[in-house]
Amino acid sequence: MPDYLSGMPLLVSDAIVLHAFDYLESSRILRLATREGGVRSALAKGARRSQRRFGSALDLFAQGSAQLSTKPGRDLDTLTSFDVAASRPGLAQDLGRFAGASAIAELVLHFSTEHADPALFEAIEAALDAIAGAPHDRAVDATLAGAWRVIGALGFTPALAECAECHGPVDDEGTALFSHAAGGVLCPRCSRLVPGGRRMPADARRALRLWTAGQDAEPFDVPSMRAHQRLLREFLQHHVVDGRPLRAFELWERDVWGLT
Numbered sequence: 001m002p003d004y005l006s007g008m009p010l011l012v013s014d015a016i017v018l019h020a021f022d023y024l025e026s027s028r029i030l031r032l033a034t035r036e037g038g039v040r041s042a043l044a045k046g047a048r049r050s051q052r053r054f055g056s057a058l059d060l061f062a063q064g065s066a067q068l069s070t071k072p073g074r075d076l077d078t079l080t081s082f083d084v085a086a087s088r089p090g091l092a093q094d095l096g097r098f099a100g101a102s103a104i105a106e107l108v109l110h111f112s113t114e115h116a117d118p119a120l121f122e123a124i125e126a127a128l129d130a131i132a133g134a135p136h137d138r139a140v141d142a143t144l145a146g147a148w149r150v151i152g153a154l155g156f157t158p159a160l161a162e163c164a165e166c167h168g169p170v171d172d173e174g175t176a177l178f179s180h181a182a183g184g185v186l187c188p189r190c191s192r193l194v195p196g197g198r199r200m201p202a203d204a205r206r207a208l209r210l211w212t213a214g215q216d217a218e219p220f221d222v223p224s225m226r227a228h229q230r231l232l233r234e235f236l237q238h239h240v241v242d243g244r245p246l247r248a249f250e251l252w253e254r255d256v257w258g259l260t
């Protein structure tokens, strides 16, 4: 008897494939971001034996309507159907875009939970759509924007408009210190008291404010993009508590993908 007829609760939700790997001889295990059920693991039985059952729906970053049979206390759902609505072919056609999307997926898999979070789902969806549609030389900007939007949806938005320590005003112009430990920019007084941090020019802070609000910023030159990638990596590392490395993120950051 199929699982969906056996009385197991059914979750029907928009879902995005964030990770997929082969399981036993004929199946795949997926990590899915879902609108109604958070990030979940699901077994797609027979997915490799028959293309008919799931078709191209189980490709990385595909999005559609998923039916999952769930069981309280069990970590692995069973995927009973997946109707693909968007396969995002732009991500598979360009290494820079693919690396960026992989970094976003890794970020989500690191920090999210099984709690329903429609705002997070929409941030992931928007980030992947923007990266898939970005020109080759703007894939890094699109990934930076998407990553900060996802970080905002996860509730880690850094303080940018006021001092992260004393909540006093921070001048919009000029350079300000960004402290990962404090969780944002610092006023001149607190900058002298908090060790470490990176000096951020006004245009970099402006971009960060736009990105965390889900908006686009002006395109950056390569050195500025590099600085933003480094800041984002340090920010994530500060929030990683389990010590797992961010491998997809490191790959995205290390390779220039044709940008020189």
Ligand SMILES: [Zn+2]
Pocket: 163, 164, 165, 166, 167, 168, 186, 187, 188, 189, 190, 191
């Ligand atoms: Zn301060």
